Amino acid sequence: xxxxxxxxxxxLPRLAMDFFVVFSRLECALKRSGTYAVGDHNSVEPDxxxxxxxxxxxxxxxxxxxxxxxxxxxxxxKKQVKLENGALGWKNVGSVENTRDLxxxxxxxxxxxxxxxxxxxGGPGDTLFVEGSERDxxxxxxxxxxxxxxxxxxxxxxxFFRRY
Numbered sequence: 001x002x003x004x005x006x007x008x009x010x011x012l013p014r015l016a017m018d019f020f021v022v023f024s025r026l027e028c029a030l031k032r033s034g035t036y037a038v039g040d041h042n043s044v045e046p047d048x049x050x051x052x053x054x055x056x057x058x059x060x061x062x063x064x065x066x067x068x069x070x071x072x073x074x075x076x077x078k079k080q081v082k083l084e085n086g087a088l089g090w091k092n093v094g095s096v097e098n099t100r101d102l103x104x105x106x107x108x109x110x111x112x113x114x115x116x117x118x119x120x121x122g123g124p125g126d127t128l129f130v131e132g133s134e135r136d137x138x139x140x141x142x143x144x145x146x147x148x149x150x151x152x153x154x155x156x157x158x159x160f161f162r163r164y
Contacts, residue, residue: 029160076105
């Protein structure tokens with residue numbers, strides 16, 4: 001069995017795959033725009049903080065008024081940390097206070113899914129159970145809603161999103 005087949009055995013739900021596609025395309029769009037790319041001739045990354053700053057505080061107000069991400073805002077995903085005994089654990093990060101925090105929570109949703117072994121367990125009682133994984137569907141759905149609104153709010157980035 002090759003590595004791709006092994007990776008696909010994890011059987012990520014469709015929602016997780018949808019999230020990955022949208023998140024990846026948004027990151028690509030941010031970088032391709034040039035406006036939201038940081039780095040040098042050695043590497044480049046999307047400038048999420050500038051994107052959030054340009055969307056402004058009104059963006060978070062709109063997310064709140066539309067009620068599209070209450071869990072992401074009030075109970076954002078925890079940050080995975082290494083505990084003193086060498087085991088992995090989770091650290092609370094506090095609620096979202098501004099648009100930058102919102103996009104940080106969205107990126108943490110992605111990081112936890114990719115690096116935090118989310119969706120890899122069988123629920124409470126399973127030896128691989130990841131605390132908080134029962135919220136994954138909610139966080140993914142709300143993160144997609146935030147990205148959708150961000151693309152509607154910034155038509156230039158939406159054009160890059162559609163083209164590449």
